Amino acid sequence: xxxxxxxxxxxxxxxxxxxxxxxxxxxxxxxxxxxxxxxxxxxxxxxxxxxxxxxxxxxxxxxxxxxxxxxxxxxxxxxxxxxxxxxxxxxxxxxxxxxxxxxxxxxxxxxxxxxxxxxxxxxxxxxxxxxxxxxxxxxxxxxxxxx
Amino acid sequence: xxxxxxxxxxxxxxxxxxxxxxxxxxxxxxxxxxxxxxxxxxxxxxxxxxxxxxxxxxxxxxxxxxxxxxxxxxxxxxxxxxxxxxxxxxxxxxxxxxxxxxxxxxxxxxxxxxxxxxxxxxxxxxxxxxxxxxxxxxxxxxxxxxxxxxxxxxxxxxxxxxxxxxxxxxxxxxxxxxxxxxxxxxxxxxxxxxxxxxxxxxxxxxxxxxxxxxxxxxxxxxxxxxxxxxxxxxxxxxxxxxxxxxxxxxxxxxxxxxxxxxxxxxxxxxxxxxxxxxxxxxxxxxxxxxxxxxxxxxxxxxxxxxxxxxxxxxxxxxxxxxxxxxxxxxxxxxxxxxxxxxxxxxxxxxxxxxxxxxxxxxxxxxxxxxxxxxxxxxxxxxxxxxxxxxxxxxxxxxxxxxxxxxxxxxxxxxxxxxxxxxxxxxxxxxxxxxxxxxxxxxxxxxxxxxxxxxxxxxxxxxxxxxxxxxxxxxxxxxxxxxxxxxxxxxxxxxxxxxxxxxxxxxxxxxxxxxxxxxxxxxxxxxxxxxxxxxxxxxxxxxxxxxxxxxxxxxxxxxxxxxxxxxxxxxxxxxxxxxxxxxxxxxxxxxxxxxxxxxxxxxxxxxxxxxxxxxxxxxxxxxxxxxxxxxxxxxxxxxxxxxxxxxxxxxxxxxxxxxxxxxxxxxxxxxxxxxxxxxxxxxxxxxxxxxxxxxxxxxxxxxxxxxxxxxxxxxxxxxxxxxxxxxxxxxxxxxxxxxxxxxxxxxxxxxxxxxxxxxxxxxxxxxxxxxxxxxxxx
Numbered sequence: 072x073x074x075x076x077x078x079x080x081x082x083x084x085x086x087x088x089x090x091x092x093x094x095x096x097x098x099x100x101x102x103x104x105x106x107x108x109x110x111x112x113x114x115x116x117x118x119x120x121x122x123x124x125x126x127x128x129x130x131x132x133x134x135x136x137x138x139x140x141x142x143x144x145x146x147x148x149x150x151x152x153x154x155x156x157x158x159x160x161x162x163x164x165x166x167x168x169x170x171x172x173x174x175x176x177x178x179x180x181x182x183x184x185x186x187x188x189x190x191x192x193x194x195x196x197x198x199x200x201x202x203x204x205x206x207x208x209x210x211x212x213x214x215x216x217x218x
Numbered sequence: 219x220x221x222x223x224x225x226x227x228x229x230x231x232x233x234x235x236x237x238x239x240x241x242x243x244x245x246x247x248x249x250x251x252x253x254x255x256x257x258x259x260x261x262x263x264x265x266x267x268x269x270x271x272x273x274x275x276x277x278x279x280x281x282x283x284x285x286x287x288x289x290x291x292x293x294x295x296x297x298x299x300x301x302x303x304x305x306x307x308x309x310x311x312x313x314x315x316x317x318x319x320x321x322x323x324x325x326x327x328x329x330x331x332x333x334x335x336x337x338x339x340x341x342x343x344x345x346x347x348x349x350x351x352x353x354x355x356x357x358x359x360x361x362x363x364x365x366x367x368x369x370x371x372x373x374x375x376x377x378x379x380x381x382x383x384x385x386x387x388x389x390x391x392x393x394x395x396x397x398x399x400x401x402x403x404x405x406x407x408x409x410x411x412x413x414x415x416x417x418x419x420x421x422x423x424x425x426x427x428x429x430x431x432x433x434x435x436x437x438x439x440x441x442x443x444x445x446x447x448x449x450x451x452x453x454x455x456x457x458x459x460x461x462x463x464x465x466x467x468x469x470x471x472x473x474x475x476x477x478x479x480x481x482x483x484x485x486x487x488x489x490x491x492x493x494x495x496x497x498x499x500x501x502x503x504x505x506x507x508x509x510x511x512x513x514x515x516x517x518x519x520x521x522x523x524x525x526x527x528x529x530x531x532x533x534x535x536x537x538x539x540x541x542x543x544x545x546x547x548x549x550x551x552x553x554x555x556x557x558x559x560x561x562x563x564x565x566x567x568x569x570x571x572x573x574x575x576x577x578x579x580x581x582x583x584x585x586x587x588x589x590x591x592x593x594x595x596x597x598x599x600x601x602x603x604x605x606x607x608x609x610x611x612x613x614x615x616x617x618x619x620x621x622x623x624x625x626x627x628x629x630x631x632x633x634x635x636x637x638x639x640x641x642x643x644x645x646x647x648x649x650x651x652x653x654x655x656x657x658x659x660x661x662x663x664x665x666x667x668x669x670x671x672x673x674x675x676x677x678x679x680x681x682x683x684x685x686x687x688x689x690x691x692x693x694x695x696x697x698x699x700x701x702x703x704x705x706x707x708x709x710x711x712x713x714x715x716x717x718x719x720x721x722x723x724x725x726x727x728x729x730x731x732x733x734x735x736x737x738x739x740x741x742x743x744x745x746x747x748x749x750x751x752x753x754x755x756x757x758x759x760x761x762x763x764x765x766x767x768x769x770x771x772x773x774x775x776x777x778x779x780x781x782x783x784x785x786x787x788x789x790x791x792x793x794x795x796x797x798x799x800x801x802x803x804x805x806x807x808x809x810x811x812x813x814x815x816x817x818x819x820x821x822x823x824x825x826x827x828x829x830x831x832x833x834x835x836x837x838x839x840x841x842x843x844x845x846x847x848x849x850x851x852x853x854x855x856x857x858x859x860x861x862x863x864x865x866x867x868x869x870x871x872x873x874x875x876x877x878x879x880x881x882x883x884x885x886x887x888x889x890x891x892x893x894x895x896x897x898x899x900x901x902x903x904x905x906x907x908x909x910x911x912x913x914x915x916x917x918x919x920x921x922x923x924x925x926x927x928x929x930x931x932x933x934x935x936x937x938x939x940x941x942x943x944x945x946x947x948x949x950x951x952x953x954x955x956x957x958x959x960x961x962x963x964x965x966x967x968x969x970x971x972x973x974x975x976x977x978x979x980x981x982x983x984x985x986x987x988x989x990x991x992x993x994x995x
Contacts, residue, residue, distance in 0.1 A: 105816040106700060108749035110802050117795075117808055117816040122458040124808045124816055126796040154797045212798045213931070 074172050078194075080165035080201065081148055084136045088161070089168065089194070089201045096151045098164050101144035102127075111212045115160055118147065125149065127158040133209060135185050150206055157210045170194045170201065229270050230323050231443070233315075236263040240312050241513035244305055248516075251300040260308075261290045267315060278328045279318045285337050286311040289344035298344065306520075307343045309513065310336055381417065381425050391416035446539065449499050456489075456496045457689075457791040457810075463489045464812045497689070500540075504582045504591070505533030507546045511553055515578060518557045525564050525575040526557055532582035537589055541683055544663045545591070548656040552593050552679055553578065555653070560597030560677065570674070572596065588682050596676040600669075602628040609634070612880075613942045629671050633657045661773070661823065664690070664707040692790045692809075692819065695768060695781040697745045698752070701817040702781075703790050703809055704768060708822040710776055712784060713767040720759040731756055733767060733778055740769065742778045743829040745820075748804070755780075772826030779825065792819060801931075804828055856947050858926065859967055861940040863913025868973045869965070872945060876929035879936065880922050892984070895925075897934060902927070903984055906938040910960060910980060915940055928981060930988060935981050944968070 078089030079098070104116030104127055115129040127147065131139055139145060145160035174194045182190065189209050194201040240263055243256045250256075268283035286308060292298045314333050321329035381387040395410040408422040463485055470482045512528050519526040537545075561567075561576035568574055579594040606620040609631045620628070632653045657667050665683035672678075684690065684707060692703040713735070715723050724731050724742065731742040744755040759765055767778040790809040799805060803824035811817050825831075856872035881895050886904065888894070893904040904925065908915030917923050917940055925936040946968055962974040981988050 103815060105808075105818065107799060107802070107805065107818060108751055109804055110799050114798055117799075117818070119810050119814055119816050122454060122461070122793075122810060124793045124795065124810070126798045128798065157796060157798070210798065213801075 075169050076172065077167055077169055078201065078203065079148065079167050081146070081161040082163040082165060083130055083134070083161050086136075087165070087199050087201055088130075088204050089170075090148060090150065090159075090204050090206055092167055094150050094152075094206050096149045096156055099147040099149060099158075102147055102158075113212065115145075118158055120149065120156060120158075123156060125156045125158050127160055128210065128212075129160045130209070131160070131162075133159075133185070134189060150210065152206070152210055154210075159209070168196075168201070170196070226274060226322065226326070229274065230319055233267050233270075233319055236266070237312055237316055237319075238509060239263070241309070242509045244308055244312070245512040245516050247300060248302060248305045254294075257290070257294050257300075261287065261294050264290060264311075264315075276318070276322065276328050278332065279315065279322075281337060282311060282314050282318070282333050285340040285344070286315075289340050292344050302520075304343050307340050309517070311340060381411075381421070387411060387417050387421075444499075449496075449539075452496050453500065454793075456493050457793075459489055460493060460791070461810060461812065461814065465814075468812070497538075500538050501536040502539050502542050503534045503536055504542065504589075505530075507542055507549060508533055508580060511550070511580070514550060514553060515557055518554060522558060523563055524557065524561055526561055526578055527575055528578045528580070530580045535582040535584060535589060536685075537683070538685060541589075541663055541685075544659065545665075545681070545683065548659045548681075549591070549593070551653075551656050553580075556593060556595040556597065556677075560595040560599070562598055584685075588684055591681040591683070592678055593681075594676065594678040599673045599675055599677045600629050600632065600671045601673060602671075605629060605631050613944060616944075625671075629669055632669075633667070664705060689789055689791050691787060693768065693787050694785040694817070695745070695766075696783040696785060697749070697781050701785065701811065701815075702745070703788075703817050703819045704770070704779075704822065705806065705819065706787065708770045708772065710769040710771050713769060713778070714784075715759075715765045715767070717759060717761040717763060720763070720765040724756075724759075724765065726756075735769065735776075735778070740767075740776060740778045741831055742767065742780055743825065743831060744780045745825075746782070748825055748829050770822050770826075772823045772831060775826070775831060777826060777829075777831040790817075790819070855949070856945055857967060858945055859943040859972060860924075860926065861943060862907035862975070863911055863915050863940060864908075866908070866911060866913050866940075866973065867943070867970060868907070868939075868961075868975045869967050870926070870975045870977050874928065874977060875926055876934065877927040878942060879925045879927055881925055881936075883921055883923060886923075895936065897927075897936070900932070900934065902934045902936050904936045904938050905980060905984055907975070907980070908938075908940060928977060928988075933985070933988065935985060935988060937975075937977070937980065 077092040079092050079095045080087060080089045082088075099120075102118045102120075104118055106116045107114055113128050113133045115127045115132075118125045118127050129139075129145070131137070139162065143162070145162065146164050147158040148161055148164065149156050149158045174196070175192055176195065177192050178187065178190050189205055191203045191205040194203065240260055243260050247253055247256050247260070264283050264287045268280055268287055271279040271283065289298075289304070289308065293300055293304070298304065314331075314336055317331075318328045321327060382389060382392065391411060391414060392407075395407055395414060395416075398410055399407060408417075408426065411417040412419060412422060463482075466482050467486060470479055473479070508530055511530075515526055515528045556578055561578070562570070562572075564574040567576065577596050579592075581590075581592045581594070583590050602625040606615075606623060606628050609615045609628075610617055610620050614631065614634050615623075633656075634654060660667050660681055660683065663683060665681055668680040668682075670678040670680065691706040693706055693709055694701055694703055696702075713733070715733075723733055725734070726732070727739075731744075732739045733742055734740070746752045747755045766781050766784050768781055768784065769776055769778050771777075792807045793809060795805060795808055804821055805818050805824070806821035807819045808816050809819055857869040858872045858875055858878075859867065859869045862868045879897070881904075886893050886895050889901065889903075893906070894901045895904060896902075904923075906915070906917060908917060917938055923938050924940075924942050925938050926942075928935050928937070948967055960976050960980050962976045964971055964973050966972070
């Protein structure tokens with residue numbers, strides 16, 4: 072039997088993304104945020120997650136996509152990392168999907184720019200493509216990761 | 219295998235704790251060789267280590283511990299007397315054991331060294347002629363000790379000792395009784411004494427009771443080891459509970475239900491008490507870090523040929539664990555400095571009419587919610603003139619400046635980076651990286667360092683630090699609708715200017731706003747502007763408006779932070795920021811407010827540096843309050859002028875330079891073809907600019923090289939220059955663009971043509987990734 076992976080999915084602009092389910096701590100609706108002036112431009116602010124201060128990264132800005140409509144509130148995908156929890160702001164949270172390894176393919180050479188660094192691969196689903204996010208690189212805002 | 223690892227870990231933790239105590243015990247034992255309890259405890263520790271490592275199969279460690287143990291057992295039995303050679307030998311053994319434990323911790327093996335020399339030395343020491351050493355007077359009593367003690371791990375004070383201490387029986391009587399015992403008399407010591415008529419039944423019974431009382435309650439019964447991580451988590455949870463309680467209390471105020479009100483009051487009290495108790499779990503006595511100092515002082519004093527006694531007061535003063543960790547190194551450094559530079563050699567002291575033995579006095583006490591630590595030595599103190607001369611020599615200040623300086627100012631020069639007054643550089647201290655690091659580290663945790671000098675009579679360094687870092691009093695301010703917390707330690711006062719006062723009060727020096735605070739110019743910094751939220755902040759103030767100035771102090775320099783509103787002071791729980799915000803130096807952390815929202819805590823020093831109130835480099839205390847002109851164009855900037863090669867005059871913007879340092883040529887090592895030095899626990903590559911530019915230089919043969927350090931994140935690169943000439947404030951206009959390697963062009967600085975170093979290019983050739991983020995930006 073082909074091995075199966077589980078991904079927590081979400082919508083970002085017109086793109087359909089997935090993050091390995093084990094890396095997701097929780098998903099939350101919109102949370103109030105405190106902005107942190109002077110921080111890296113992709114940092115939207117700080118969230119109080121049951122007493123823990125969690126940095127929220129706007130995934131649209133991280134992937135250099137068009138900004139979200141002002142009235143549309145983002146949702147949080149909270150990731151578990153070695154450095155504590157980190158939230159990714161996404162448009163809409165989807166289901167947890169199971170995909171077969173055989174459907175996986177690395178991104179085509181034509182994919183360039185920031186997406187090249189952050190998209191680890193693609194699952195060819197029947198009706199659409201599921202892009203897999205490299206979470207470590209996504210949350211690494213140090214110069215090397217920003218390359 | 220995992221089980222085994224656990225056992226080894228436990229062994230390591232336990233042994234480390236014991237070894238720390240051992241250092242102190244050994245040094246104090248050297249002074250009072252007759253303290254049997256200490257000797258017994260040392261013996262026990264080594265015995266335990268030996269036993270356990272035999273069981274775990276660490277043969278080498280076992281052998282070293284074994285020779286140490288045999289030496290100790292001779293000491294314990296009075297066959298040898300402790301002298302300084304034996305103490306040194308034993309300390310060396312402790313070091314060896316510690317080193318092996320370190321190796322075991324890292325690699326699960328004891329390491330390569332075989333310690334044969336040490337083992338031989340210790341064997342020789344224990345084989346020394348016993349007759350040559352004086353036998354401690356109460357040795358005979360100890361023999362009975364051995365025969366009476368049921369288990370070697372919990373020795374009771376011998377009955378003989380107890381009787382001697384109370385003065386009930388003379389040593390002679392006991393000796394007589396012991397002699398009888400040794401001769402085969404089956405009676406107990408007490409019975410023998412009564413029989414001899416030297417003691418009554420009463421006295422013996424009382425002494426026996428005393429003996430039982432002296433039985434130390436085992437520490438293991440009254441304490442348990444807890445993971446610090448768990449305590450931190452508890453602390454967090456309590457912080458949460460406090461917030462929830464605040465919300466309930468607010469809710470309660472609106473409700474007016476009696477039963478509910480009573481319950482919430484109870485909740486309030488319990489939470490407060492719980493918070494205090496949890497805070498206490500993180501507190502540790504300062505004695506924990508002081509206990510290492512006697513050993514440090516002893517070794518150093520021996521090395522420098524000095525006689526120094528260390529005295530301590532207030533060992534039990536408690537501090538938060540994180541603070542204890544943070545002050546450990548600065549404290550050790552100060553102590554080393556005092557021993558090495560402060561206290562004179564015995565002969566010098568004698569000629570000055572001081573006792574030959576110098577005294578280093580440490581004192582800790584609580585005062586006003588802060589912990590005070592004082593380190594006093596009765597040495598030579600600091601010679602202000604010598605400090606000035608040195609600073610001028612090192613081009614840290616100008617001669618005119620030195621002449622104008624008060625003694626107090628001059629003494630504070632020792633806190634400048636790259637300063638050391640030691641006549642000769644020893645391997646102990648005096649490498650020029652010293653007091654500035656001490657100061658920075660203490661200020662980092664919200665503390666202050668003050669120096670009182672009594673020339674010729676010694677000096678006192680006073681350190682004030684907060685009790686805890688976890689919960690701090692803070693002032694809350696608002697700007698652009700966002701709340702920010704400012705730690706109260708940096709707060710001096712609050713000034714509010716209404717309408718016309720504000721218009722008159724705030725003046726501008728070439729665009730830089732200042733306020734006259736009691737006759738002194740206070741540079742003003744607008745929070746909104748510093749945070750990049752708005753640029754046009756200094757517009758005229760309307761009649762019904764007001765300006766709030768929070769007067770803060772950073773690095774000993776006051777400045778005014780203008781905010782939109784000042785809210786209140788509050789105790790806040792400091793929470794760390796994620797990695798993504800670590801690079802933003804204006805924040806010290808974050809906290810959660812009563813309404814559940816996050817507020818950022820401002821790092822006062824970071825803001826001061828960002829706004830140039832204090833510069834990050836050497837001239838921070840000296841440069842006058844010059845501020846960069848906000849308008850671009852001919853902006854003035856601080857330039858570091860230096861020689862690269864014998865006569866290559868060059869300059870770089872000071873703002874990019876992290877530090878100025880000096881290194882002994884002998885400390886420069888090679889890594890591949892690259893020259894490197896060990897710098898702040900890291901390896902820093904060095905680039906000799908003279909070589910880079912192919913110029914002749916004297917740095918190749920000099921004993922000390924001057925280095926301009928560039929730091930990004932945690933990486934540093936040092937540019938070796940021939941000489942630092944000056945730090946000047948000039949508007950930089952590149953007169954001639956040059957395309958030659960490593961320069962940006964030339965400009966006229968101080969009336970002389972000076973090449974501008976392209977540090978980015980030079981460093982880029984050594985470490986191409988060093989400036990990557992700049993390039994990416």
